[in-house]
Amino acid sequence: MAQVAEFYGFKVFIDNDFEGSPNILVDYEEEHLRGHYNLEKCEFTDIVFPEYLIMVIQDWISDNINALKKMWEQKTISVLPEWEE
Numbered sequence: 001m002a003q004v005a006e007f008y009g010f011k012v013f014i015d016n017d018f019e020g021s022p023n024i025l026v027d028y029e030e031e032h033l034r035g036h037y038n039l040e041k042c043e044f045t046d047i048v049f050p051e052y053l054i055m056v057i058q059d060w061i062s063d064n065i066n067a068l069k070k071m072w073e074q075k076t077i078s079v080l081p082e083w084e085e
Contacts, residue, residue, distance in 0.1 A: 001025060004071065005080040007060060012080075014071060022072040026057055037061060039069055 001013040004024075013025040022039040028049065035048045037057070042065070049057065061068070064080055071077060 002077045003079070004068070004077060005060075005064070005083070007083040008056060010057065010060070012060075014068065014077065016077055018072060018075045022069065024061075024068060028053060039065065039072060 002016040003011055004014050005012040009028055009030045011027045011029065013027065015023070023036050023045065024039065025034060025036055026049075027034045031053075033048050033053070036045045037043070038045050042061075044054070047054070060083055063083065067078075067080055
């Protein structure tokens with residue numbers, strides 16, 4: 001897994017082998033929570049975050065979904081710019 005973003009205590013990782021369905025791993029260090037988000041279905045595959053964190057994550061994903069999908073399709077890794085909500 002390669003880290004592609006960091007914001008508000010979250011770290012976002014993408015599979016650098018690009019195997020399986022396109023997804024990202026979201027890690028929230030403050031509460032030691034991790035969850036996977038499927039980029040095709042636009043949904044969490046395992047919901048471990050409380051609702052208030054899901055809203056923040058979904059806002060970030062909404063702003064970055066095209067870049068994440070492009071990384072997966074082109075099998076390239078790049079660090080996304082700092083997020084300004």
